[in-house]
Amino acid sequence: MTQSRTEAKPRVPIEPGFFRIPADPNAPPRLLGSRCRSCQEVFYPRRRICARCLARDTEDLELSTRGSLYTYTYVHFPLFNSRRADHGGYGVGQVDLPEGPRVQAVLSGGPGDFRVGMEMVIELETLRENEAGQDVVVYRFRPAKATQTASAASAKVEPA
Numbered sequence: 057m058t059q060s061r062t063e064a065k066p067r068v069p070i071e072p073g074f075f076r077i078p079a080d081p082n083a084p085p086r087l088l089g090s091r092c093r094s095c096q097e098v099f100y101p102r103r104r105i106c107a108r109c110l111a112r113d114t115e116d117l118e119l120s121t122r123g124s125l126y127t128y129t130y131v132h133f134p135l136f137n138s139r140r141a142d143h144g145g146y147g148v149g150q151v152d153l154p155e156g157p158r159v160q161a162v163l164s165g166g167p168g169d170f171r172v173g174m175e176m177v178i179e180l181e182t183l184r185e186n187e188a189g190q191d192v193v194v195y196r197f198r199p200a201k202a203t204q205t206a207s208a209a210s211a212k213v214e215p216a
């Protein structure tokens with residue numbers, strides 16, 4: 057049961073069916089949505105019946121890892137179950153994905169880090185370790201420009 061810590065620990069979603077965890081530990085998770093084959097509407101989370109045209113003909117679709125912050129608020133209270141206490145609170149926002157769905161999620165960052173319309177990128181956060189030694193993870197969004205590391209390919213720096 058004991059594994060070397062040189063490899064990334066296996067990660068499991070807190071609830072199956074909402075996002076896919078890539079094998080690459082540095083790759084962002086992919087939200088699992090549905091697209092209606094009849095009217096092309098895209099939904100998150102997944103649906104078997106289209107909420108727009110009621111067709112029972114949807115297909116699974118992995119959604120984009122980036123979107124635009126539609127609105128947000130900041131809760132000045134530590135997030136339940138979170139290991140990160142760096143800000144003593146947390147943001148909650150709605151992110152518009154290019155495919156259409158507006159996704160509500162916890163945001164990573166401090167109270168002054170968010171602006172409506174800014175580009176957000178999805179990431180995983182580890183909540184805890186389960187009995188099998190796996191990291192139980194959730195997704196959240198963070199401002200894209202705060203993620204520009206040396207590995208960022210086409211860094212687009214905007215003035216604050």
Ligand SMILES: [Zn+2]
Binds near residue numbers: 092093095106108110
């Ligand atoms: Zn439809």
